[in-house]
Amino acid sequence: MFSGFSFHLRVQLRNEKNLLHSLNMRYFSPCLLWISWCYVSQTRAEFFTSIGQMTDLIYLEKDLVKSLKEYITAEEAKLSAIKSWAEKLDELTHTSTSDPEGYLGHPVNAYKLMKRLNTEWLRLESLVLQHTSDNFIANLSIQRQHFPTNEDESGAAKALMRLQDTYRLDSDSISKGRLPGVQDLVSLSVDDCFELGKVAYNDGDYYHTLLWMEQTLKQLEEGETGGVTKAEVLDYLSYSVYQMGDLRRAIELTKCLIAADPKHLRAKSNLNYFNNLLRQQKQDDEESDVESSESQGVKYAPPVDYLPERDTYEALCRGEGIKMTARRQRRLFCRYHNGNSNPRLLIAPIKEEDEWDSPHIVRYYEVLSDAEIERIKDLAKPRVANYGVGGQYEPHFDFSRKEEQDAFKELGTGNRLATFLNYMSDVTAGGATVFPDFGAAIYPKKGTAVFWYNLFRSGEGDYRTRHAACPVLVGSKWVSNKWIHERGQEFKRPCGLTEVD
Structure with missing residues (x-):
């Protein structure tokens, strides 16, 4: 299909x-x-392609939470950070298992489930390995064969962007979970938005990279904290804007990048390159090309499988x-x-x-x-x-x-x-x-x-x-x-x- x-x-x-x-x-x-x-x-099977298949992941995640809590009981004094994580996941899986299809019907929930199981649980595994955790690691190792892959997480991210295009949803509405018919709002963190932008970037989709890096930057400027820095976001954003053909804005963003991280390895060379391109553009046609550049803005690039x-x-x-x-x-x-x-x-x-x-x-x-x-x-x-x-x-x-x-x-x-x-x-x-x-x-x-x-x-x-x-x-x-x-x-x-x- x-x-x-x-x-x-x-x-x-x-x-x-x-x-x-x-x-x-x-x-x-x-x-x-x-x-x-x-x-x-x-x-x-790719998990992101079927809500029916993904319901199994909810119960798998619930089982992992149970195993994790048993481990915490044994080593609670040494694992306070992990206990906090488990309590958050325990509450989440209680909600998701009460109505799996309804929970996964929200595309943000589906994407975040992919992200948790493919990325965040494995980070947790690395943390736990620093301590004695035989029972939990054994269970996690057994369950890992059922985990989503990088392809699953990427597929869920691309599906979210497909919904964004089809229904003309702005990134901020999706990030805040404001979708038609939804009562319980599920938000995307600044790190979630950044990961969505990276998926688009790795796919050569600079249009969606720009949208989600802008959303990441917006949430950072609103005071939200996460594992990503402003400089990292500006790095992706400036290059994506350049790929979209807006040289003037690429230059401005690169200057912001240098201000945020004066020691950035590529920023100064990129700035010189963009400035040289702009000068060459002016030499080719001082007026018409400049006007064209100023009016270009963000362009939507049709997908490869575009149908008339x-x-x-x-x-x-x-x-x-x-x-x-x-x-x-x-x-x-x-x-x-x-x-x-x-x-x-x-x-x-x-x-x-x-x-x-x-x-x-x-x-x-x-x-x-x-x-x-x-x-x-x-x-x-x-x-x-x-x-x-x-x-x-x-x-x-x-x-x-x-x-x-x-x-x-x-x-x-x-x-x-x-x-x-x-x-x-x-x-x-x-x-x-x-x-x-x-x-x-x-x-x-x-x-x-x-x-x-x-x-x-x-x-x-x-x-x-x-x-x-x-x-x-x-x-x-x-x-x-x-x-x-x-x-x-x-x-x-x-x-x-x-x-x-």
Whole structure:
């Protein structure tokens, strides 16, 4: 999915036939339930890609805290600093384990969990090794095999920055935990902000380096203390500004760096280099280049995987650019549907609501019970099976296009005629399913499902149905797909006479 890879887990539910009848007999016939899951690596899953997988880390961290507290009991006199650390973590893990998915639904919590387990616990290990701590070290050594890696921590940081871009969040709001729908604010320390900036810097992403180093500097100037100095921040900041093309500001920041640390090894040579570049720029064109330099400011560099439709896609994720006019809204209705007098639905008709007129998208209510949802989640958790921090699914088609004629050959079921997308969780903020071509945004509602046709009656693909899953800003998103294929539907949906029937 968002990781670029996918696989399909084939699950035959015992009550599948009854479930199909309870939905809409016009659309479905008994067929296998296919659930789309994200897959990252065949050998080792990346923790940051799945909230479901990361919940195990919360309990792992709680176990480490317990082991640490037992060690402190034995050597409390010598380990007062470690005891303070443990008490802080004890309180944190009590909160996180009370609602793991809700806790990890806040991207700052997810990032800080990665940072703690990948960096800070290992620092603690080094401190403990200075003393007799056999029991704790033994437990920590055993648990270390389950710890996130540098790649996991970096991935969580990049995901946080992806959310920042998609939802146009300023660094200060993220640092203070001010996100939509969030009541308990979780803040980023000055060291956290600095580490985010370093992740971006190491990735050659000077735009985000600038944003997070500026935030680090802001928090330092507000009086917050940490393990980073002003000179260290200015070092990264001045070079990033230079890379962004703002020579004048790079010079000013380098002067500030020299003032903060007169003995800095590179600062004076950098200042000379920047001044020489500026003089050369003036010589090339004394006026036009100067004006251009002054007006450049901070520029956003599109990511390497930038898609032409990304602007439209991300605008829809933010709730902008939705093309449902008042006139079109009047065409949408809610109804009870009995499957054309299907005996199973006469007494308890299904609740049906129009979400979009053309192409027609319908939402069904009370599709999966809580028990069914939990069963599917239990089956899926060992596979990294829900959207993680900043998890998204880039714009794609569900059907096989002409150049992909053999995509479903092994199934022998024909192309994907229609999609039935189950939402198995509510999402506090973000996580919409969007259709960039016609400007629709469909939001998750637990227990509901949305249905649309991928093919016209003629069998031609409806290219308007290209869709994407927006990254989850706050919360945890669980979905499952049922794809209805062409075979077995010939009499339920006869072929049309024209290409776009």
